Amino acid sequence: MKPTDIAAPDYFHKVVDCQWACPAHTPVPEYIRLIAQGRYSDAYMINWKSNVFPGILGRTCDRPCEPACRRGRVEDNPVAICRLKRVAADFKDDIRQRLPKPSPKNGKRVALVGGGPASLTVARDLAPLGYHCTVFDADPEAGGMMRTQIPKFRLPNSVIDEETGYILGLGVDFKGGHRIESMKSLLAEKYDAIFVGSGAPRGRELDIPGRKEAAANIHIGIEWLANVSFGHVDKIGKRVIVLGGGNTAMDCCRTARRLGGESVKVIVRSGFEEMKASPWEKEDAIHEDIPILNYMVPVAFKHVAGKLIGVTFQKVKAEYDAKGRRNLVPSGEPDETITCDDVLVAVGQENAFPWIEQDCGIEFDKWHMPKVDPKTFASTNPKVFFGGDAAFGPKNIIWAVAHGHDAALSIHKMLSGEDITERPLPEVQISSQKMGIHEWSYDNDISNDKRFKVPHRDKVVALKDIRAEVELGYDVKLALGEAERCLNCDVQTVFSTSLCIECDACADICPMDCITFTGNGEESDLRQRLKAPSAHPDQDLYVSSDLKTGRVMVKDEDVCLHCGLCAERCPTGAWDMQKYFIDMTHAGSTCPTKSRSAA
Amino acid sequence: MTYIAKPKFHHPGLKKNALGYTHRDYEGKISTLCAGCGHDSITASIIEACYELSIEPHRVAKISGIGCSSKTPDYFLGNSHGFNSVHGRMPSVLTGANLANRDLIYLGVSGDGDSASIGFGQFAHSIRRGVNMTYIVENNGVYGLTKGQFSATADRGSKSKKGVTNTDNAIDLVAIALQLGATFVARSFSGDKSQLVPLIAAAIGHKGASFIDVISPCIAFNNHAGSTKSFDYVREHNDAVNRLDVLVGRDPIAVDYAPGTVQVVEQHDGSKIALRKIDADYDPHDRLGAQTFLARHAAKGQIVTGLLYVDPDAEDLHEHLNTVETPLNTLEADTLCPGSAVLDKINASLR
Numbered sequence: 005m006k007p008t009d010i011a012a013p014d015y016f017h018k019v020v021d022c023q024w025a026c027p028a029h030t031p032v033p034e035y036i037r038l039i040a041q042g043r044y045s046d047a048y049m050i051n052w053k054s055n056v057f058p059g060i061l062g063r064t065c066d067r068p069c070e071p072a073c074r075r076g077r078v079e080d081n082p083v084a085i086c087r088l089k090r091v092a093a094d095f096k097d098d099i100r101q102r103l104p105k106p107s108p109k110n111g112k113r114v115a116l117v118g119g120g121p122a123s124l125t126v127a128r129d130l131a132p133l134g135y136h137c138t139v140f141d142a143d144p145e146a147g148g149m150m151r152t153q154i155p156k157f158r159l160p161n162s163v164i165d166e167e168t169g170y171i172l173g174l175g176v177d178f179k180g181g182h183r184i185e186s187m188k189s190l191l192a193e194k195y196d197a198i199f200v201g202s203g204a205p206r207g208r209e210l211d212i213p214g215r216k217e218a219a220a221n222i223h224i225g226i227e228w229l230a231n232v233s234f235g236h237v238d239k240i241g242k243r244v245i246v247l248g249g250g251n252t253a254m255d256c257c258r259t260a261r262r263l264g265g266e267s268v269k270v271i272v273r274s275g276f277e278e279m280k281a282s283p284w285e286k287e288d289a290i291h292e293d294i295p296i297l298n299y300m301v302p303v304a305f306k307h308v309a310g311k312l313i314g315v316t317f318q319k320v321k322a323e324y325d326a327k328g329r330r331n332l333v334p335s336g337e338p339d340e341t342i343t344c345d346d347v348l349v350a351v352g353q354e355n356a357f358p359w360i361e362q363d364c365g366i367e368f369d370k371w372h373m374p375k376v377d378p379k380t381f382a383s384t385n386p387k388v389f390f391g392g393d394a395a396f397g398p399k400n401i402i403w404a405v406a407h408g409h410d411a412a413l414s415i416h417k418m419l420s421g422e423d424i425t426e427r428p429l430p431e432v433q434i435s436s437q438k439m440g441i442h443e444w445s446y447d448n449d450i451s452n453d454k455r456f457k458v459p460h461r462d463k464v465v466a467l468k469d470i471r472a473e474v475e476l477g478y479d480v481k482l483a484l485g486e487a488e489r490c491l492n493c494d495v496q497t498v499f500s501t502s503l504c505i506e507c508d509a510c511a512d513i514c515p516m517d518c519i520t521f522t523g524n525g526e527e528s529d530l531r532q533r534l535k536a537p538s539a540h541p542d543q544d545l546y547v548s549s550d551l552k553t554g555r556v557m558v559k560d561e562d563v564c565l566h567c568g569l570c571a572e573r574c575p576t577g578a579w580d581m582q583k584y585f586i587d588m589t590h591a592g593s594t595c596p597t598k599s600r601s602a603a
Numbered sequence: 604m605t606y607i608a609k610p611k612f613h614h615p616g617l618k619k620n621a622l623g624y625t626h627r628d629y630e631g632k633i634s635t636l637c638a639g640c641g642h643d644s645i646t647a648s649i650i651e652a653c654y655e656l657s658i659e660p661h662r663v664a665k666i667s668g669i670g671c672s673s674k675t676p677d678y679f680l681g682n683s684h685g686f687n688s689v690h691g692r693m694p695s696v697l698t699g700a701n702l703a704n705r706d707l708i709y710l711g712v713s714g715d716g717d718s719a720s721i722g723f724g725q726f727a728h729s730i731r732r733g734v735n736m737t738y739i740v741e742n743n744g745v746y747g748l749t750k751g752q753f754s755a756t757a758d759r760g761s762k763s764k765k766g767v768t769n770t771d772n773a774i775d776l777v778a779i780a781l782q783l784g785a786t787f788v789a790r791s792f793s794g795d796k797s798q799l800v801p802l803i804a805a806a807i808g809h810k811g812a813s814f815i816d817v818i819s820p821c822i823a824f825n826n827h828a829g830s831t832k833s834f835d836y837v838r839e840h841n842d843a844v845n846r847l848d849v850l851v852g853r854d855p856i857a858v859d860y861a862p863g864t865v866q867v868v869e870q871h872d873g874s875k876i877a878l879r880k881i882d883a884d885y886d887p888h889d890r891l892g893a894q895t896f897l898a899r900h901a902a903k904g905q906i907v908t909g910l911l912y913v914d915p916d917a918e919d920l921h922e923h924l925n926t927v928e929t930p931l932n933t934l935e936a937d938t939l940c941p942g943s944a945v946l947d948k949i950n951a952s953l954r
Contacts, residue, residue: 078612442605450610505834506794507639507822512647515610515627517617536614553838565610572605575639575822 005527005556007549010498013432016584018544019561020494022085025072027406029588030054032069032085033494037446039091040487042480045099047092052099054588056125056171056405057150059163062090063475064154066251066282066400074491077540077563078516081455083489087475091483093163106175110134112419115195117184120148121401122201122392124171125408126415129591131174133416138195139176142183146172149203149393150401152230153252155259156471187360187388197387197415200374201408204393208352210247214305218312218347222305225256225350232259232470241345244268245315247302248350249279254286256348257294262470269342270296271315273332275322288474291460292467301332306341314343353398364388373397380424381411389414409590416591431587436580437495438571444581446495448568451488458482492566496584499557501548503578506555510570510579511535516563519570524556534560609633621657629653629660631681635674641793641819642671642741646678648796649710649739652803653680658708664700665710668693668722671748672714672741672819680710691722694729694738698920701734704930705921708807709736716746719755719774726776730783730812735919737806737813740776741793743821744832751824762829775901777911780814781894786917787813788893790908792837793820801847801876802910810871811917818906831904842900844885844909845878868915878910887913 010016018024022032031050038047051058065086073082112135116123119141127137145151146168150159172178184190190198207224209215215222221241225248231237244265246257249272260268270289272279276298279286286296300317307313319337322330355373360366365385367375374383376390383390391411392404414424437445459476460466466474478486511519517536524530530545531538538545543562550556571579587593609630617625629650634643653663660682667673669690676685684707688696697711711729718726718740729738744757753761753769756776761769780788787809791799799817806813818837820826826833831840845866866878866887878887886892893912900907927934 077615449607450612452611505639505826507641507820507834508644508647508794508796509639512643513605513609513634515612517614537616537618539616552835563614565612567607567610569605569607569609573634573638573643575637 005524005530005545005547007501008544008546010496010546013430013586015544016434016494016496017586019496019564020584021072021074022069022083023494023586025068026055027068027403028055028409029586030069031494031585033490033492034585035092036083036085036088036487036490037492039088040447040484044092044095045097045102048096048099049102051089051092052170053590055402056128056408057121057167057401058089059093059167060150060159061401062086062088062093063159063163064150065089065402068402074493074563075489078491078565079454084455084458084478084486087458087478088483088486091478094477095480095483100170100173103170104132104174106173107132107134109136112136112196113138113194114415115140115190115193115198117190117198117200118148118202118392118394119143119146119168119178119180120201120203120392120404121150122203122394122404122408122411123148123199124168125405126199126201126391126412127176128171128174129409129412130415131171131176133592135415135419137176139172139178140182140184141178141180144180146178146180148201149226152233153226153255155229155255156233157258157262157466157469157474158255160471160473185359187364187366191364191387195387196419197389199411199415200388200390200394201392201404202357202394204353204355204398206354206356207349208354210302210349210351212302212304214307214312217310218305218307220310221312221345222347222349225252225348226353228348229255229259232263237263239264242266243344244346244348245342245344246270246348246350247315248272248352249274249281249296250350250352251281251285252353253348253350254281254289256350257289258292259470260346260348261292261294261467265346268294270294271300271302271317271342272296272298273301273320275299278330292463299332299335300340303339305347312344312347314341315347316341353393355394355397379410379427380414381407382414382424386418409588412591413589428589428593430589431593433585433587434496434498434582436582438580442572444495444568446492446581446583447488448492448566448581450491450565450567451485453485453489455489456482456486493564494584495566495568495581497546497559497564497566497568497570498580498582499546499548499559500578500580501551501557503576504548504551504557505576505578506551506553507575509573509575513569513573515567515569516565518560518562518564520558520560521551521555522558523554524550530558534558536560538562605633605635607633620654622659624654624657626650626654629680631676631678634678636671637747637823639822640671641743641817641821642675643678644793644796645739645741645799645817645819646675648793648799648803650679651796651800652807655800656804656807658807662706662708663710664697664707665712666693666697666700667712668714668717670714670717670746671743671821672712673717675741676710676712691717691720691725693717694722694725694734697736698729698732698734701736701920702926703932705735705926706930709734710807711736711738713738713740715740715742715744715754715756715776719776723755723774727779727783730780730785730814732920733784733786733812733918733923735810735812735921737803737809737815739803739815739817741819742776742816742832743819743825744830745821745825747821747824751821758831761831762827764824764827766829775897777814777816778894778897780812780816781890781897781912784812785814785912786811786914787910788912789814789910790816790818790906792818792841792906792908794834794837795841795908798843798846798908805847805870805876805910805913808870808872808874808876809913809917811914811919837906840904840906842882842905842907844882844896844907844911845880845887847876847878847910868913870915871917876910876913881909887911890914
């Protein structure tokens with residue numbers, strides 16, 4: 005193998021698994037260390053810059069970082085990254101002084117359609133640069149799906165108000181209760197740029213017999229949640245069936261439990277394991293006495309005299325074809341009818357752009373989705389950009405934020421007369437953490453603690469009040485314990501070939517047997533010759549150039565604890581622990597213009 | 604030294620030996636030696652050898668004297684018996700322990716100061732008597748704990764860190780061990796685990812006095828240009844006569860080397876060592892030849908490593924003394940003192 009080029013920004017970025025997995029590339033270990041030090045406001049601001057909604061995401065994020073967390077490859081559970089983010093939000097001081105100040109307007113006007121996370125991120129990035137940002141939303145308040153679709157017992161209004169308020173306070177114009185009905189007339193208003201962040205607002209229908217006849221007691225999940233959120237709906241029947249296995253279904257069933265649903269069931273077509281809902285959301289639902297029945301396909305709504313009485317299901321089983329694809333085939337068992345008073349349909353969401361006329365210069369593909377460049381987020385109309393669920397279909401908040409940052413950068417470049425396809429490199433800093441002979445600026449003593457549970461409100465109390473937040477969040481002590489579990493993967497092991505005397509001290513001390521000194525070879529061959537088996541080929545090998553004996557140093561990054569013992573035991577300082585910090589390019593970053601090739 | 608404990612986590616894919624242990628289970632406390640010390644590599648090699656042999660840690664007694672080397676038993680086999688004795692007195696403590704309980708595996712760990720200076724006589728007699736043990740000298744040629752004065756194994760003409768030339772002749776412990784009748788004699792280098800680990804494993808399997816001299820560079824005081832025990836010097840002057848490629852239990856050996864290049868040595872416990880010859884003329888069963896070979900190569904400034912001599916039919920101290928098979932420490936009072944009737948019988952036989 006060729007010697008690893010550690011100067012490439014992506015090499016060490018990949019080692020910080022959580023940050024690499026986060027769509028917005030939040031510097032996770034950095035803010036976790038700040039939490040451990042009690043510097044909650046600093047931790048919050050790092051998050052705020054990167055993911056814009058730390059308090060909201062700290063409660064609701066889909067957490068792509070946690071399955072990626074290295075700790076999960078070393079022991080049972082990853083670090084509770086998401087809930088630590090909430091800690092930063094919960095315990096911070098008043099941070100308003102640290103926010104950017106509204107700056108003098110530069111005369112450029114940007115219209116943002118939809119007041120959800122994507123649009124607000126664009127506004128957050130552009131307003132401080134002097135752009136006049138106008139956000140339009142059909143709802144009276146900002147927040148979009150964060151406000152309408154996420155139940156208050158998971159995300160209180162106060163948090164949404166606070167964090168949307170920070171953005172609107174940057175001098176952003178918010179036009180609530182103002183639905184954009186026509187792209188054409190919006191274009192006619194001569195905005196310099198338009199960003200569409202209108203989400204995926206339509207709940208998918210379930211068109212099976214009885215749907216029309218029993219319509220009064222069949223509700224589309226996201227619409228029903230929005231109605232609950234605005235107080236238009238405050239009760240439901242005693243027996244409720246929720247159809248669907250995503251996070252919306254979990255929100256529906258738990259909301260139903262709080263509005264009078266005594267017997268609430270979630271029924272899914274697939275197996276329990278393959279459900280789209282996050283495992284923790286399933287756990288929370290089951291904890292609230294909601295059974296999840298699987299391998300049952302709804303075939304008809306049963307009704308008597310226009311009144312829903314139940315749902316009939318066909319029983320299926322999973323079969324896998326030669327290619328490993330799963331097919332649901334009838335199991336042969338008789339159909340089952342489950343009685344109920346109400347049904348909530350949460351079988352997916354769809355995009356809908358009835359308000360974008362065909363002759364706006366915005367092309368759509370065969371799935372009726374706008375053609376959007378995945379890098380610049382530009383549509384085929386150079387002035388119109390898309391982001392969030394509106395761009396590529398339903399994902400989640402953190403993706404919307406990531407899209408927003410990239411779209412804002414494009415808009416800023418376009419309006420500065422630059423080529424939007426040229427994406428500036430992120431800024432990367434790497435610096436030694438050595439403080440003394442065996443002293444580092446980070447706590448390298450690895451904690452053996454298991455993941456700490458987040459305290460929950462008593463179930464009886466929680467189920468009585470739809471606005472009572474279920475999760476209470478970590479207290480300071482629990483947060484410290486959980487923060488200490490972080491392996492500081494951003495403090496990198498950096499090797500200098502010229503200093504190495506091949507004494508083996510690092511290979512001997514490494515608790516994870518990551519380091520091997522051996523003859524060079526092709527990657528597949530080297531992976532066979534490591535001290536400990538290489539289980540994850542997607543994790544890079546760090547290879548040195550030739551050493552004095554002709555061998556090379558090979559480090560499997562996979563399960564490195566970043567404990568720094570290799571550097572502590574190295575007599576010549578050939579190993580050093582260096583903190584890697586990557587600052588993703590946002591609109592207005594003063595940055596080198598060299599374009600970068602990879603993610 | 605390192606202040607934090609070595610993390611308990613280990614690689615999830617670590618292999619387990621016949622006892623279900625990983626090599627991490629054979630570790631001891633974290634080393635307090637200087638960073639990069641060769642002794643730590645020897646520690647790692649002992650750990651690896653014991654892991655590969657699936658040795659039960661509680662069947663091992665590790666005994667040492669004083670010095671950097673003699674601290675190391677604290678860093679391996681944390682669940683074994685241990686005795687950190689007086690300076691240079693490891694061999695007699697080990698001999699006593701061995702006499703009391705012949706069933707344990709004895710690891711004597713010593714250094715060049717401990718064995719070639721203050722304990723030179725002790726070393727000599729334990730070898731001479733054929734105590735069943737693995738005697739490892741972690742040989743760095745200097746007194747590291749007292750800031751790097753030459754030890755008795757420092758080569759004449761080699762230079763100290765400050766540039767002073769050594770005018771005394773060196774003691775070659777391997778030559779002495781051969782002369783005193785050790786039945787397993789080897790030399791190796793802490794920077795070459797592929798050679799050292801099988802040597803330690805083979806030595807543990809040997810019944811009799813096994814002696815291994817391991818050159819172990821002192822990073823702090825003896826790893827400079829004028830040293831003959833530095834990483835660079837040893838790597839440049841290392842003349843390995845053979846390598847132990849395979850060490851297996853009672854399974855038959857299947858080796859596919861060219862005929863005449865591999866020599867199979869069967870040990871007392873039935874295990875076999877496959878020796879891959881590097882020097883075709885070298886015969887590890889020829890004590891006299893080995894001594895000559897060593898002297899000739901030493902004169903050329905070469906450091907001969909490998910398994911230098913082994914007597915597969917060696918006897919140990921217990922056989923010499925004709926002691927009972929049962930360890931003395933488990934003999935019951937009525938066996939040890941069979942009563943006046945037996946005494947009368949013995950007395951009668953002497954009349």
